[in-house]
Amino acid sequence: MPSNPPATRTRRTARAALLVVAVAVALFVLLGQLTAVLPVGFWSPVLSVLALQLPMLLLSIVRDTFGSWNIVVAALALAVGVLTLRRRSGRRRLPVAVAALSGTALLLTLITTTVQVFSVHGATGDWFVFSPASPAKAAGRGPDRTVIYATLGGQQLKADLYLPKTKAAAPLVVSIHGGGFISGSRGPTPYTGWLADQGYAVLDVDYRLATATRHTWNTADADVGCALTWATAHASQYGLDMDRVATFGGSAGGNLAVNVAYKADAGRLKPSCGTAAQLPKVKAVIGSYPVVDMTASVPDSAYGGQVADEYVGGSPVRYPERFRAVDAANQIGPDAPPTLILQGSRDHLVFSGHTKAFADRLTVAGVPHRYVELPFLEHAYDQSSVGIGTKATRALMLPWLRKYVGS
Incomplete structure (x- = not known):
């Protein structure tokens, strides 16, 4: 045997x-x-x-x-x-x-x-004991409309509209995607459809991305401003209340959410289409792990250096004036709207120390704000699942919007 x-x-x-x-x-x-x-x-x-x-x-x-x-x-x-x-x-x-x-x-x-x-x-104030309920992707529903808000340099720029089920004009949240200014696109996230369900219209926008030969440091925020002028021109058609506007984004989108809002409210934003007179006053800003200090972030990591090379065109030593134009702290002024900032403490791309330093600058300037650091979370912690980072962001952003934008 x-x-x-x-x-x-x-x-x-x-x-x-x-x-x-x-x-x-x-x-x-x-x-x-x-x-x-x-x-x-x-x-x-x-x-x-x-x-x-x-x-x-x-x-x-x-x-x-x-x-x-x-x-x-x-x-x-x-x-x-x-x-x-x-x-x-x-x-x-x-x-x-x-x-x-x-x-x-x-x-x-x-x-x-x-x-x-x-x-x-x-x-x-909420308990999120086990999250996400499922490890599967949970981005949410698709948009109600997709529009072309401009054609610039031969490129069609599109935006997705998520509309609430209400007959009254709804406050508008402009959602700006991340991707290091060199990648990414509009698309359903755990926030877009969810915000519409809470009574907010959402305009999820694309903007021109940087390449090795096209540096968009001076056009990305202008493109988002262009989308805002489109929203003003079509407010009555889609039921948008342009007196109640907020900007929201993560990573590169967080940088643009801050810069667009601060520049628009200070009268310094020049949209790439429409007119400056069509720009609304932004009432609130929400930024998740935002790239608020690109100058400091460049030497932190290899990817940070690559982003700077393509977005800005080189290093802070070579182009100090360009970096001053994109660093969010340089946009702070007396008209800056209330700003909510969320940051993962173990972000290996946008270091939490830089984001906290920006929040400290807001304190010195007297800008209403709140900085929340989420322990042990990485960059882009909320991109593909309704985990604890996403739930925390939702739980914090909704009262922020209701307080400063209304509902």
Whole structure:
């Protein structure tokens, strides 16, 4: 009789494959948690190499997308290791590795999740104990209309309209996408359709993106201003109340949300279509992980340098006047509207220290604002899932809009 029958070999092969998968899962969760708990400065050697920084950002964003589900996957990996250890076998190194890796990952995930839950409760008054409810993408519904708001340089610029179910003219939120000024586009997010359901019209806009040969540092905010003049011209058609306008965006879109609002209210924004007289006064700004200090961000990471090269055309040393034009602190004035800023504390692209310094400048200038730092979250923490970062943003932005824009 064979000492190692086929059925036994099959079970051993399946068990080994399961352990390998468990190791991979445990490593994924553990590395994601290490990028959350270790200080941003610890990763400077990684951030200085584009081929390393981008995978690190992707790993951390996936971690934030999974949110509390990281606890589940780490616990499953731990269970595989523990159950395999209980079997009588002389080869125990892999099960021990699985148990050790997944156990450490599970402990770190429990710590970071608990801190996030209590921190967000302190900021919002709401408890978001397990989020997202599903790790699947949850961007929300599509737009009610897509319009061409301008044709500039032979390029059609489009915007999506999300309209509330109300007969009265609705306050308008202008949503501005991120992407480092060199990528990205309008499209459903966890906020666009949701804001419409709360009674706000949303104009989700595209703008001309930068390339290696086209530097749009002086046209991106002008294009958003162009979209605002289009909204003024079509306000009666779509039921938009242009006396109640807010701007909102994340990352590069956060920079534009701030700069467009501050410049428009100070009478310094020159739209790329329409006239300055058609620009409304912006009543409120909401920026998530906004690029408020590009000058300081350039040396922080390889991707920051690439963005500067394409968007601005070079370094702050070479083009100081261009960087002064795009850095949000230089736009602060007495007419700046109330500004809500949200920032992940472990952002490896837009460092939280720069964003906090901008909020401090608002304090000195007497601009009504609120700065909320969300612990352990990466850049773009709210792009693909209704996780705790998205829920915190919703819970904070809605009262901000109701207070300064109305509902």
